[in-house]
Amino acid sequence: MVDAPPARRTGRARDTAGIGVARAVTFVSPALVLIGLFLVFPALWTIYIGITDYTLTGTASVAPKIVGLGNFVEALDDALFGNALWLTLVFVLGSAVIGQNFLGFALAWLLRGARPALRRVVESLVLMSWILPSVVVAYLWIALLDRDGGTLGALIGSPGTAWLVEYPMASLVVFNTWRGTAFSMLLYSSALAAVPPSQLETARSVGASGWQTVRDVVFPHIRGHVLTNTLLISLWTANDFGPFLLTAGGPNHASETLPVFIYQQAVPSGRLGYAAAVSVLLLLVNLVVSAVYLLLLRKRS
Amino acid sequence: MAGIELAGVSTVYPNGVRAVDALDLTVADGEFFALLGPSGCGKTTLLRTIAGLEQASSGSVSIGGADVTRLEPGVRKVAMVFQDYALFPHMTVSENIAYPLRVRRAPKPERAETAARTAAGLGLAGLLERRPAQLSGGQQQRVALARAMAMSAEVLLLDEPLSNLDARLRLEARTFLKRLQRDLGLTTVFVTHDQAEALAMADRIAVMSEGRIRQLGSPRDVFQRPADTFVANFIGSTPMNLLPAQVRNGRVEVAGAHLDPGGPHPDAPVTVGIRPEYLHEAPEGITGTVSIVENLGVTSLVTLECPQDVTVGLTVPEHEEPPVGSVLTVAPRPGRLLLYDSDTGQLT
Numbered sequence: 001m002v003d004a005p006p007a008r009r010t011g012r013a014r015d016t017a018g019i020g021v022a023r024a025v026t027f028v029s030p031a032l033v034l035i036g037l038f039l040v041f042p043a044l045w046t047i048y049i050g051i052t053d054y055t056l057t058g059t060a061s062v063a064p065k066i067v068g069l070g071n072f073v074e075a076l077d078d079a080l081f082g083n084a085l086w087l088t089l090v091f092v093l094g095s096a097v098i099g100q101n102f103l104g105f106a107l108a109w110l111l112r113g114a115r116p117a118l119r120r121v122v123e124s125l126v127l128m129s130w131i132l133p134s135v136v137v138a139y140l141w142i143a144l145l146d147r148d149g150g151t152l153g154a155l156i157g158s159p160g161t162a163w164l165v166e167y168p169m170a171s172l173v174v175f176n177t178w179r180g181t182a183f184s185m186l187l188y189s190s191a192l193a194a195v196p197p198s199q200l201e202t203a204r205s206v207g208a209s210g211w212q213t214v215r216d217v218v219f220p221h222i223r224g225h226v227l228t229n230t231l232l233i234s235l236w237t238a239n240d241f242g243p244f245l246l247t248a249g250g251p252n253h254a255s256e257t258l259p260v261f262i263y264q265q266a267v268p269s270g271r272l273g274y275a276a277a278v279s280v281l282l283l284l285v286n287l288v289v290s291a292v293y294l295l296l297l298r299k300r301s
Numbered sequence: 302m303a304g305i306e307l308a309g310v311s312t313v314y315p316n317g318v319r320a321v322d323a324l325d326l327t328v329a330d331g332e333f334f335a336l337l338g339p340s341g342c343g344k345t346t347l348l349r350t351i352a353g354l355e356q357a358s359s360g361s362v363s364i365g366g367a368d369v370t371r372l373e374p375g376v377r378k379v380a381m382v383f384q385d386y387a388l389f390p391h392m393t394v395s396e397n398i399a400y401p402l403r404v405r406r407a408p409k410p411e412r413a414e415t416a417a418r419t420a421a422g423l424g425l426a427g428l429l430e431r432r433p434a435q436l437s438g439g440q441q442q443r444v445a446l447a448r449a450m451a452m453s454a455e456v457l458l459l460d461e462p463l464s465n466l467d468a469r470l471r472l473e474a475r476t477f478l479k480r481l482q483r484d485l486g487l488t489t490v491f492v493t494h495d496q497a498e499a500l501a502m503a504d505r506i507a508v509m510s511e512g513r514i515r516q517l518g519s520p521r522d523v524f525q526r527p528a529d530t531f532v533a534n535f536i537g538s539t540p541m542n543l544l545p546a547q548v549r550n551g552r553v554e555v556a557g558a559h560l561d562p563g564g565p566h567p568d569a570p571v572t573v574g575i576r577p578e579y580l581h582e583a584p585e586g587i588t589g590t591v592s593i594v595e596n597l598g599v600t601s602l603v604t605l606e607c608p609q610d611v612t613v614g615l616t617v618p619e620h621e622e623p624p625v626g627s628v629l630t631v632a633p634r635p636g637r638l639l640l641y642d643s644d645t646g647q648l649t
Contacts, residue, residue, distance in 0.1 A: 198385050198387035201354050220390075
């Protein structure tokens with residue numbers, strides 16, 4: 001959070017850095033140009049395409065017409081869009097808000113008192129799942145969950161279970177929890193280091209259980225970290241394209257989260273205008289989620 | 302109410318540091334007991350071992366006659382107050398005090414009642430709804446004490462209870478703690494590195510160094526007859542004079558003077574210990590030139606340069622300071638001269 005500068009709106013007194021307004025603008029301009037070029041322009045362009053009937057092929061690809069809010073109205077009426085929105089919610093709640101958050105915290109909490117060697121090994125393993133490229137990871141998981149030669153099937157003695165086909169969403173939730181827990185673990189590790197040891201020991205010496213200690217002593221200290229972490233991983237997960245690499249949204253749209261849905265509409269179906277409109281809706285969902293978190297963060301802090 | 306008994310307790314950290322070394326100690330029921338020593342001497346580890354926050358590597362810890370060596374801190378009936386008080390910043394004073402009851406799932410009215418009663422006893426009555434950040438250091442300490450008392454423990458442990466207070470408040474808190482301890486009659490062990498605190502508050506003091514107890518006794522014993530040169534050095538607001546000397550024919554030869562050892566003593570090289578407070582001007586004794594005069598308030602500390610490269614300190618009352626450069630002859634008060642074996646440093 002950046003504190004608001006003291007209100008001195010006298011027009012001339014804007015030169016807070018003391019290097020001259022012209023020079024300040026010069027220093028900032030490369031960043032502004034990059035942000036404008038790669039962030040603001042594409043966003044505005046997406047909104048523009050979203051109100052046209054632009055397609056990949058056919059007459060509308062040459063001369064797209066403005067259709068106003070037609071795409072948005074269509075999306076809200078589209079059962080597949082509703083399905084994608086619901087699956088995104090399940091995916092975010094299951095793998096980020098619950099999965100990564102709780103597993104990350106649990107790992108950080110348990111590793112706190114562990115021997116340094118054990119701690120390093122576990123942290124390296126968890127980090128590995130985070131830094132490997134998505135394509136590599138996706139193939140590893142396909143190998144793990146495969147129906148015939150899958151490692152999991154061999155391990156638990158259930159060959160013939162096609163996990164990605166029979167339980168696509170559950171597989172994705174587990175996969176993404178595994179994939180992203182490292183961030184939460186690292187964030188919570190450093191947050192826990194800021195809890196004064198004497199307060200933890202006070203809880204211990206009055207006989208507080210592990211759960212009571214977390215609830216009464218730890219959580220109030222790391223509340224801000226929890227909200228920030230939940231916000232970040234929720235947004236990343238909502239926008240994650242990783243599921244496509246595992247299930248491509250299938251079978252029969254059963255794991256088609258919004259990013260996958262957008263891709264399916266834009267490229268295979270070629271409906272760029274409609275896909276852009278859905279992207280804008282996804283952006284709105286992100287904004288709402290962020291606003292809720294920020295509101296929670298403001299409260300009582 | 303309960304005493305504490307430690308038998309052969311060692312606490313060794315995983316990195317091999319032997320913080321407490323085969324230590325035996327008995328703290329009587331209702332006693333106000335000080336663990337005193339320089340930093341790193343193991344006094345805090347010993348306190349934490351009694352609390353159960355550290356596990357004794359060997360030996361046994363008993364509280365009130367029951368062996369608690371392997372028990373978790375929460376069931377030892379021991380209350381600990383940490384140096385930084387460890388108040389929960391997000392809870393009010395009342396919630397902080399009643400936290401031990403909340404852990405035991407006591408009903409809310411009981412919690413509020415206990416908090417109010419304990420707080421009133423410690424002069425915190427008007428502050429129940431405040432948060433710790435809105436309190437002064439002294440008030441925070443009393444909240445921490447109230448929380449410890451709300452545990453209705455049998456033993457109270459205080460880690461450096463005064464070191465987070467500023468100098469003025471420290472004296473007040475010292476008196477307050479001593480009165481509170483006497484009123485509660487609670488067996489209390491506190492850790493301090495400040496010998497003045499230990500002397501002022503404790504019924505008995507254990508002076509520690511390197512994980513062992515160097516001397517155990519009342520403040521008077523420890524001050525007047527330090528058991529070895531380490532304790533002699535450590536106790537006292539002005540450092541004790543420790544001078545190389547030789548006993549010959551029943552007299553102590555020190556810095557060119559011959560003093561009375563106060564009893565028969567075999568001929569041997571010794572270290573003479575005399576507190577600056579116990580030295581005074583005399584017709585016969587150690588003679589030296591005044592080199593420095595330091596004002597200590599009611600008294601001044603005078604440093605004498607004596608023969609054989611020996612410096613001797615003594616205190617003189619205010620307005621009786623000798624001028625720098627003058628020559629002074631001083632002798633210890635009868636019975637205040639201590640002789641230490643010059644090899645072992647033990648009192649002989």
